[in-house]
Structure formats: structure tokens, C-alpha cells
Amino acid sequence: MTRVTIPIGPQHPLLKEPLSFMLTAEGERVVDSVLRLGYVHRGIERLAEERSWVQNVHLLERVCGICSHIHTTTYCQGVEALLELEVPPRAQMIRTLMCELERIHSHLLWLGVLAENVGFTTIFMYSWRDREMVLDIMEDLSGGRIAHAVNIIGGVRIDPDAEQLDSIRRGLDKLQQQVDTLLDVVQHERSLRVRTQHVGRTTKELVRRHCVVGPVARAVGIDEDIRRDAPYAAYDRLSFKVITESGGDVWATALVRVRETSESLSLCHQILDQLDPGDVATRAGRRVPAGEVVSRAEAPRGEVIYYIRSAGTDKPARLKIRTPTLPALSLLGEQLRDIKLADVPVVLSGVDLCIACADR
Amino acid sequence: MLNRLVQWARRRSPWVLHYNSGGCNGCDIEILDLLTPRYDVERLGILKEASPRHADILLCTGPVTRQSRDRLRRIYEQMPAPKWVVAVGTCATSGGVFRGSYNMLGGIDQVIPVDLYIPGCPPRPEVIIEGLARLLATIDVPEDKPPRDAAEPPAEQLKSVAADEGEASDDGD
């Protein structure tokens, strides 16, 4: 059979961001793929070395527009560790609240993109409509729908009052119903299952070999979650389940993500109940003592790791970011082999790519 | 009379193509959000198209990275006239926080001519709609000209595009 090269990207309706996959296909069967990143490479690691510690909060929020808060959280907690700052418990709680809201937002967004990619526009519309509720809550809290600018070094910038918390509770309750419906849809809708079950199947071994983290790893039964294994922010004061599945296909990752959304909603409620009054920030100096720190956090897509080194000046000497999409892309190289062309969008959706994160 | 009809049609049927030339996703999801129930831009006749050949308006997000430059230019070339370019977000307008990086060229207008700038980080969907509405209101087809005229890109742009043509194979991706 003749082989054709089918370019996916950098401009392709399947991708909201540019990256390029050169698929080699025989008829409808994809036999190989070549990945090219760099279309969104903004050189953030180098830029960060030229900005002050405070300016970097602003810069790092723009590593990724979907999980912006987790980046600043990881960065701030790293810098706070270098400064040996004690972050007030209320600030920790608010940080965690935003993290969980962001997870809900990201997972609902993902479900919509998956549905859109299998041609199920209706689910896309509904899950994005429900996502608006989370955006409303986040906007209510921080003033921004997408970029929240909540974190500052030493705490957070916002201090919600009782009225706001009440309105958040109401929003969360409404959202809970919608998420239950969506879970029901993912579990039972036939045509969605036909398209996602047994597609993009991975194994525990493959996931380990490619160092994949997050929902994709949990969908093959790897029980890992930084929130529980190395609690940061306020996670040590909260209780939640780490969701795992055993299927390893795209459907399993969908179940993991939707169930995690429910879990996040319960976390939000716990946070609102435990939110004691107090300070939301401690003062931080402009210079950070020399030293190095490795900071990890659980983004919606899995473990985020920052390595920060200070030379004792007002700028970082080195700031390294690794986001969960990078190992997922490595796994994709294996997944995009010997599958049907029509399954490519499903497999790509399954790992929940965030190219802006991967390219930096 | 015919020109009036064409003008009416163009103002009411803007099909958009979205290209991210190096942005962080923030603007992109807000653009995608335009299609969803709360904003539903199909009310205004806006459809998000997949192929540059079907589109009237190019919605660009993000600063232009060096790797994206040729692709952006090629997409613009593939669009049939008349066409418009909208730079959505602060990065697309000026390069935003990423100015000064080794891999950045700056805003969209460094590569292709831009008709409308919508600043914001990211701009709210309402703002994008407002911007598009303003752009649409400026579309007109003068009575004394045939309806098919295009905004000519500056001469310098044309030259560099011509240089590119050797490698561009127009495969529509």
C-alpha cells in the first residue's frame, strides 16, 4: 500500500495550539509519527532569569492559559521555601481552593474537547456551558476568568468575604448536579463509548517507561498523586480519594477526569468549611538567599516540577519548568503507531495535551 | 445595489479561522468559548472554519515565535480575498510579557498586516465579540469598485512571501 504523509498541525482544527505531527499512513492506518515542538517556545526559562522574583509570578502565570494558577503556586511555594517564609493557613487554603477550581475547569474543558474531536458537538457545548460556572466562581474570587493573578510570594492577593463564600457554595452545588450528569453521559452514552473504549490503550509498563504522570497514569492503575504523596499548600488538612481506573484507554482517562472533578468539588466544599479568618500573606523581601529548591505540585494534567536556584540576587539564577504534557508527548509516539487515522484525534485528546506548557 | 447586497452579506457572514502562533492558550480557549452556549457567536453568523480557504477573518493569538512565522504567513496567503486579520490578546498585539525573548518576533503585525487589535490578557469573550462587531461594521464595498478587492499587503511583506514560495507546497494544512 502506498504511504502518505499526513501533517497534523501546526494549524489543524484538532489542535487548539500549534505543534506538528507528521503521520505516516497506509490508507486509514497510521504507521508512524514524527513530532515537532517549538511553535510556542517562548524561551520562558531564559526570560525568567532576566526578571525579578516578583515579576516572574506574572510571567509564569502565562506559561499556560489553562493551568495558570498551578504554575504560580509551584513557583511561589518554591521561592517561599528558599525565603523560609511561613505562609498563613488562610492563604494556603485559598491557594488550594483555586487549584481545585482550576482542576474542575481544566477537566470540563478537556471533556468538551474530547467530545468535539469525536464529532459530538452537543457534549462539547454542554460541558463548556458548565465550565462557565467555574469560571464565574473564579472570576468572582479573583477578578479574572482565565488569568487569576491570585498568588504572590508569601501568600495570596485575595481575601474573600462571607458573602462571596456563600455564593461560591451555591455555584458549586449547581455544578455538582451538572458534573453528575456528565459522568452519567460518559459512562453510558453509547456512541461516545464506541469511539473511546479500547482506543489509545496503554499499559502500566509503557506509562512507567515514558515517565507519564497524572490522569493518564492513574487510568492504568498507577496510584500516584502529589497532592496526597507529598502534600503541599493545604492538602494535608483535607481528605480526598485518588481516582484510579484500570482500563488504560481513552474512556478510562475520561472516567478518571470526570470523577476527579467530583472529588475536586468535594475538596472545594471542605476548604470553604475550614477557611478560618486570618492573614492572607506575609511580607517577602526582594532578594532571595542563595540556594536551590525543587518544588512539585499536581496540576490537572499531573505532576509539575520546578527547579529554582537563587544566587542571592533579586533574580533567579536558573528556573526550570517541566510540565506533565512533555512525558505524555513521549508516550504519544508509541500510541500513534498502528492505529486508525480516525482514532488519532481521540488518542491525542486522551493524553490532554497542553503544548504551551510543553514548549514553554 | 449589488454592492449593497454583497456588503450586507459580508458583514453578516464572517467565517473565522483561528491560529495560535505562540500564545499560552488563554486567548485560544476564550476564542473557542465564543462558540459555546453563553456567547454563541453563530447568532452573528460567525462560524469557526477549519481550512484557511474557507475563512474570511484570521483570528491570531499569541506572539509570533520564530518557528511559527512562516506558517502564519502561509495561512494568510492561503485565505481568499477579501480577508481580515484580528490580533487577539496582548501578546498578539505587541508581544506582551514575552518581549525580549530569543525566540520571539513580537506581535502579529511583524509578519502579516493586522486590521484590528484586541488587547487583554486574555480579552473576555464579550470583548472579542465587540471587537469583531466593530471590524464588521467597517467592512464596506464601495459602489464604484468591483466587490472583489483585497487589502494589499505592504510591498515588503509581498517580497518575503515570494521568497517563501519555493518551499510552500500549499497542502492546506
Added chain:
Amino acid sequence: MLSDILYVLIRLLVLPGFTFLLACALLFQWIDRRTIARLQARVGPPWYQPLADLVKLLTKESILPAEADLPICTALPLVSLAAVLTAAVYVPVGGHTTYSFEGDLIVVLFLLSLPALFYFLAGWVSVGVYSVVGGSRSLLQYFSYEVPFLMALSAPAILTGSWSISRIVGQQATATWTVFVQPLGFLLALVGLIGKLKRVPFDIPKAKSEVVGGPLTEFSGRKLALWHLTVDIQTVVGVFLLVNMFLGGSDLGPLSSLPLAGLMDALGFGLKALVMLLTLSVTSVLYARLRIDQLADLGWRVLAPLGMLQLAVTMLIGAV
């Protein structure tokens, strides 16, 4: 003599000719988009949207890749539009037929299947990768839905003993609507029609997330407008055909004896067409897109045997 020619011209161009079809096509597209939007919790486009889209595309620059075959790319949308327009001539609308002869059903079925082939060719000659992949998909899809569709539409003809659509319609007015005799055939015809029109869940050849715009990826301006118009008119003709073949045309049962027969005919036909159209819209909201191999499976393992069954049963009844 002159009045005869005028009469024919009016029939061809105005009612139920091109103008009428165009109006129906735009109206149907709007109803379709609006229904889908409403079901997806959106508002949807205003009524003039399809017209604005059409006019805009017609007045846009029409460019093609340098490698594409320009004359063929120009001709293809024209001939496929001509095919569906010709088909429309033989499909009765509200009891009126422009032309009718014994065997016009076969001509209509043939003409309606042509756009699928031209669509495939369009992908092939416009060279782009996505066009070619989309084109070959549309051919595969054609083989999956066409056989059951043909079998489903042959059944009423065999039942009536005539291959003329007008006769089949007339027969239903005296007996009962075919849909009550052959519900299975109706279902198959509906599924086949969805496949023909490449609507969700059978929008495989133009799946955005897989092959961008499918065979039409490289088309723009006028040519694209004509392609869109072909699909729109094909929708109208397909819906009309199914109404005639299965829903008794303009027959309203006991209500037919009411005064203003002409108006009632039009009303009855319009209502049935609307119901059919809404069925199409609702279906496209409810499903995810199938994969091409899943469609082939469905076509050959489920739909074709069912079509065969329908035919066999019809013939048996006819023989008794």
C-alpha cells in the same frame, strides 16, 4: 404554444423549479442550524444567515492550489449541482410533478448518488492530503450506505408495482402510507439519507478533527458556495423524496376532503417535510461521529441484510 413554453419555463425556474428549491434549501438550512443550536442550549443564526453565507461565498475570491486541475475543479461543483437540480424535477412537490414517467424513481436515485462520486473526485483532483483522504473516505462511505438506501427505496416501488414516484404517491392515497407497511424500509432510507448528506454521525468524509474540510479543504469562494448549495438542495430533494415514498406525499388522510384542496396539499406536504427535517436535525445532535470501519460494519452487517429482508418480505407479499 407560447403559453405552453411559458408554463414549462415557469415550472422549471420558479415553481417547483430552481427558485423554489433555492428558497427551500436556504430555509431548510436555517431550520436545521437553528434546531441544532436550540438543542445545544444556544440561540442559533438569524433567518437570513444561509442567504448571507451564500452571497458572501459567491463574491469571494476563488483560489486553488497550483497543482490542482482547474477546469475539473470548476466543473465538478457545477455538474453535481446540476445533478441534484435535475433530480428535483422528477420529485413531486405537494402533488405537483414537473415531469413524470414510468421509471423516474430510478433516474432520481441515480442522480442523487452522483454528487457523492463528484465529491470524491473533488478531493482527488484538488490534491491536498486532507482532500484525498476525505475523498477516499467519501467513496468508502458511499458503498456502505448506498446499497441499503437503494433497497429501502425499491421496496415501495415493488409493493406498488410501479417505478414512477407519482404513482407510488397516488397509490398511498388510496391505500395507506408506506411507512406503516414498511417501517423498517423507512428507517433504512432515513439512515441512508443521513449517510448521503454526510450528516452526524456519518460526517466521516468531512470530519474536521481528522481531515480538516475533507474533499472541500482546498475549495473556496464560488466553488465552495456551489458545493454547499448542492448539499442543501440534496437535503431538500432527499427529504421530499422520502416524504413521497413513505409518508404519502401531500396526502392528509381524512383531512384531504376539506375545502381548499390545493392549500391543504401544500400544507400537508410541508408539514411532513418539516418533520423529516427535524428528525435529521435531532439525530445529528444525539450522536458522536462513527469511524469509517464502524460505518462499513454497520452498512454491511446490519443495514444491508435488513434491506434484503425488507425486499424479500415485500416480494413475498407481492407474490401472494
Added chain:
Amino acid sequence: MDTQAILDALNDACPDHTFDAQAIPIDETVIEVPVICLKRVVACLGSGFSISHLSTITGQDTGTELELLYHFWSKGGLTLRVVLPYDDARIDSLTAVIPGADFYERELAEMLGVRLEGHPRSGLTEAEGFEHFLLPEDWRPGRPPLRKKQPPKENES
């Protein structure tokens, strides 16, 4: 994670070097590893201890030398520190043991000009014609952007 057990095992695996652990925030154990021992150390960690995954490899230019940090995760952070001299920045690729290291190593090659020995993809050095991963095709060779002596804005080719 039992740091002492790891140190003992490493000392057994590479007897000509004495390993020492250092703690840095946030709960990260750092072990300095000589270049030649890296592969053995990783093999030893992989077999004897439940290392879950390689989080990433940080490469940095400290101003005097290049430093590579291999961040592992196993219910706790473990980082291996390898120091390379400027003029002979080469290291064994780990892709044979950990396929997931591929992208991180390509980044090292591209961003810091480290030469990866035994990496499955050719074209990771200039001599082989650099196969770009993050940087644009027209990037001027020999200017890895994360080396300190590389001026931040100098990118015009």
C-alpha cells in the same frame, strides 16, 4: 524512601566513589554522582528501589561549569547531581534504561549544548546536522540559549 539504604547500595555499585546525600527544600534528597557512574547509579536505583519515574533533567550553567540534575520521584524526591566541564560537556544517554528521558535529553542538547552519548536519535550535535526540537530551524548553530555567555537577545541569524 530510605536515604541510607540508597547510599549503601550506591556505594556497593560504584566502590571507587563515596556517595553523600544532601537535603534541599522541598523534601528533596540530592546525591552527587560522578559522570562515569551515572548509568550504573540509575540502573541500581531502578532495580533495587521503587523509583516511579524520572520527573525531568535540569541542565544549568552555574557560571563555572555545567550541572545536570536528574530529578526522580518515588513517593519523595530524589535528585542526582552530575557536574560537567564546559569544554567536554558529554554524558551517557539514559534512553536505553528510561525511554522517557528522550525529550529531556534532547532539550539538554539543544538548550545547553550537552553531547548525549548513545542517544537513539542522530542529529543531536552540530556535526550530525542538528535536528531541532524546541528551537526554530533557522537557529544559528553553536548558540545554546541557556548558556550564560549567550546574550539573551542575540538570535538574529
